[in-house]
Amino acid sequence: MPEFRKDPVVDRWVIISTERAKRPQDHAGNNEQEQTDSCPFCAGNEAMTPPAVLTYPADEAHPSNTTWAVRVVPNKYPALVEEGSWKRQTGIYESMSGLGVHEVIIESPEHVVNVAMLSETELEKVLHAYRDRMATLRNDKRWRAILIYKNQGAQAGATLEHIHSQLIALPAVPKEVFEEVTGAKVYHSSHGRCVYCDMINEEIGGAGRLVAEDEWFVALCPFASRFPYETWILPRQHASSFESGSNGDFTALARSLRATLIRLNRRLENPPFNYIIHSSPLDETENAYHHWHIEILPKLTQVAGFEWGSGSYINTVAPEDAARLLREATF
């Protein structure tokens, strides 16, 4: 059974989950038919996953006989599980049961490996699935934070190539989320404004790191980008929780996210990447200081000793150059 362990020096929980070591990996060199036969996320192989917790039906016009468009299933090799409630102090060490939810959002019934291949309508359904699962899980008062993220490409940590995202609901607010929300709160206390709203205004005002904008969303390379071509997508209108958006917001977000991913693919030849939805912890539904957004992190370089030792990052591509090159990567 998984467990949380607290680092005795820094305020960080680690999940020890030996079950996850058993999960299968795609094998390189398989032909397409073999891939589809053995892929647990392809249509026809639904029995290879646990039963779905959410299914969106396929569009009637769908050319194949597939019945679904998006499925959300419990992760078969979960990092956390919905049972156990022990806490333990052993000598100087603190641990507790690995309580949480770990789900997989299967984004297409077909063996698509690049999310930018989805249409805007298909991607919009994926975003609806994110929203619906977040809205459902926030009713369970055991959870304090929900993380939704995508790993695309083996170098970005994906073990199966069929496009999917993951959702993890946690019983405590994790370090990175806590620091981000706290930083935003401190900024709001001293400036009376949301730091992300200020960021959007700077970039719309010509600071030079804007990738694209429309009436609803802004894509930008952040001033202190950790990674080459790091790109964030933020709603222009201040909101703290991803799942508070209206249907119209998700239509616009699907358009903006898809366009940004296509720019990255054009410029960087389909790079491996992670994206993470940054949304307020569940106890703080809507607030004036935190602003939900998506962070897209292309994986072009390896994180190395300097980064592990310092918590700082060396980025060899200026965000201004990255933004300009992404603006020029038209389609």
Add this chain to the structure above:
Amino acid sequence: MPEFRKDPVVDRWVIISTERAKRPQDHAGNNEQEQTDSCPFCAGNEAMTPPAVLTYPADEAHPSNTTWAVRVVPNKYPALVEEGSWKRQTGIYESMSGLGVHEVIIESPEHVVNVAMLSETELEKVLHAYRDRMATLRNDKRWRAILIYKNQGAQAGATLEHIHSQLIALPAVPKEVFEEVTGAKVYHSSHGRCVYCDMINEEIGGAGRLVAEDEWFVALCPFASRFPYETWILPRQHASSFESGSNGDFTALARSLRATLIRLNRRLENPPFNYIIHSSPLDETENAYHHWHIEILPKLTQVAGFEWGSGSYINTVAPEDAARLLREATF
């Protein structure tokens, strides 16, 4: 010229260093002769690096005609440089000149690619070079922290395979170091003891994560290991600064470090890894709360969306299992 940029939300500095994008990479498939001819770190190619800031002469008994055993040179593609002193506030953004020192410790005149291939005596000289550069650089009052780290293997971020480590002196204490020292200080305040001394005592006392021990050093897999087979080496006697050690300490450390790396190589078939020397910031030479140590981080898995979003880690190998398997990897 490189610059530091402060993240406007979290307390993290990023180094934007476009010069570093120009650094050469080893090309796979070269034969040995080609590698040695083109490798800037091999004996005979000294002119391919900036002039050395420290050189240890070769042992007289050295079979080749090489004159040196270890060379420390300024990094030709530095992340930070020793000039510039500007600070700037542009809108909401804070930045400053990328002031610092970035050096490379070349650990052998020969084209060795695995540090465990060095003899204990050779590795001891590498440790002396670390100590000597730290002792010299701490006299320059511009630096607040010195990080020494090794990236071995392309997946661990090494761009040249010839064994080397890197040193970066920084004008501010970086986030990870600050958090570690602060955590240790808080623990000491509430317990009256050093958290690392307590950790050593727990493991020597049979907590089950000891890899090896001798009179001077302990190797263990930490309770809240972030990565499979993460292994730390700590001096049994409390000390805050790496460079405060005596010659005898470095003899023992070379033995312990080499033995631990050989265990990792045996168990994991020469994994890529990073190691980082964790030593107190320069303003706190010796103190009761922080305990210098080396953290060895094998790179067997990719850091993915969950880790980037949460600052937590999912580790699929229990530290107790890792320690047992490393204990059994005898030699």
